[in-house]
Ligand SMILES: Nc1ncnc2c1ncn2[C@@H]1O[C@H](COP(=O)(O)OP(=O)(O)OP(=O)(O)O)[C@@H](O)[C@H]1O
């Protein structure tokens with residue numbers, strides 16, 4: 001394999017909410033330009049891993065580097081799609097307004113979004129096929145549409161690295177294909193995309209890199225090399241048999 | 247009288263604005279906890295200074311209100327207590343302690359505590375014009391901060407974690423909002439009192455939420471509702487000699503809430519019911535039209551007349567349906583025959599694509 005630039009480096013990361021660690025001594029080196037799945041059972045710490053990389057949760061130990069520098073200095077390079085259930089969708093605002101929030105980071109404090117930000121937001125909505133819904137109150141969107149709005153918000157950030165927490169949660173087959181095509185576009189443009197994913201069947205089809213996680217890191221690497229029954233069994237604790245269609 | 251009206255109007259508007267944030271953060275109880283937490287501060291300020299000067303007592307209220315608010319924050323952050331537990335805890339501890347101090351002060355031989363219990367239920371009549379001036383300046387400052395940090399407030403309210411990843415100091419924004427809520431509550435203590443203060447904060451915001459789907463409009467509406475409650479409440483209590491102002495203002499605000507919950511066009515109970523009935527009627531009409539469409543489709547000429555009789559077998563069909571469809575020019579009826587118009591044909595053909603069409 002040709003040597004690649006490391007986009008995300010996680011070093012000895014340990015996180016605990018109470019006394020028991022939820023993540024234990026995680027090391028990761030994610031090369032630039034991969035589309036990576038994080039898989040693991042419920043409660044494995046997948047969301048926690050993303051949140052601690054993004055500085056939403058403070059780890060007990062360990063460090064994170066984005067392109068060799070601490071996350072704080074590299075924020076503008078990083079986009080985030082949270083788990084859909086993490087916000088109140090009855091909040092009084094429209095789809096366009098939510099997507100516009102993606103531009104707030106580059107605006108910084110106090111400055112208001114203007115024409116340029118609005119254009120960015122509209123383009124992002126268009127990319128996810130939601131332009132027609134721009135003025136909809138967000139509670140009047142279906143679950144899959146809300147998911148796409150979140151994706152559009154991250155696209156509006158125009159980042160180099162994206163973290164997405166279950167972007168396929170509760171979306172139909174058509175939307176799933178639409179989303180994965182967007183992710184593949186991002187990869188083609190040289191971006192690094194990290195996705196928490198639950199559907200093991202589609203991992204080989206969608207992703208080229210994978211991390212198995214269950215409190216500890218079980219394995220990480222190219223899907224072709226490490227996506228096998230052995231690692232799946234280690235991660236999920238039961239005998240797993242997925243036929244890898246490649 | 248003019249002073250009091252102005253004072254309650256200003257109070258109503260600042261409470262409405264900040265109450266919107268409390269409501270949207272699902273921190274409705276916070277206002278209640280903070281206002282109760284302010285009571286011991288008033289008592290202690292009196293015990294230390296021996297004065298009944300409102301400003302001095304309110305500084306005491308501010309300090310203990312802030313203390314209460316940030317303890318609640320600390321408790322929910324550091325322990326695994328739910329926020330309502332923390333709120334309840336702080337509310338009862340502070341209020342209990344405050345009441346204890348009030349009784350103690352009452353027992354003191356030299357002190358006349360009658361000036362203090364006005365903070366329990368409020369006494370608008372004691373508002374002086376310099377109190378009103380003070381309220382107005384605080385409201386002005388609050389408005390400026392609101393406009394300045396609008397974008398930051400909005401993103402914190404909607405998605406705090408995301409705001410953090412964008413590099414915003416969410417702790418700072420949070421502290422800013424909470425401090426202003428405490429300030430608004432303390433301002434209202436003299437007028438509305440500890441017990442009813444949270445209603446003053448929540449009612450205008452809850453009412454405003456019913457009328458709009460935009461945060462900006464909601465905040466403005468809440469301010470208007472709050473101010474109107476203040477003005478009307480003061481007027482009503484002045485016309486009925488012995489009604490105290492605070493509770494009347496709160497009642498007026500409550501009327502706003504009830505009215506809004508029933509009559510709001512998009513979320514109100516009344517219109518929801520009307521819309522439900524309307525939808526059901528439309529659906530029946532559309533079903534009949536779809537049935538006719540199928541019949542008409544079998545002929546080359548879509549406007550070929552058919553007997554009304556064949557519709558009789560169709561479930562839910564009445565003469566009235568026919569009349570309505572004719573009124574909409576979807577069909578034309580001649581004697582016992584009906585035929586589809588091009589307009590009706592087109593409409594029926596796109597009946598089930600409609601949802602996507604309407605999204606433009
Ligand atoms: N705020 C919190 N406070 C305490 N414990 C938490 C908190 N959030 C998560 N946990 C615990 O941490 C562990 C990991 O949670 P996390 O949300 O990261 O799992 P996950 O892998 O994303 O699961 P899922 O597939 O269900 O989304 C779980 O055992 C969970 O109970």
Ligand SMILES: [Mg+2]
Pocket residue numbers: 046047048083165
């Ligand atoms: Mg999760």
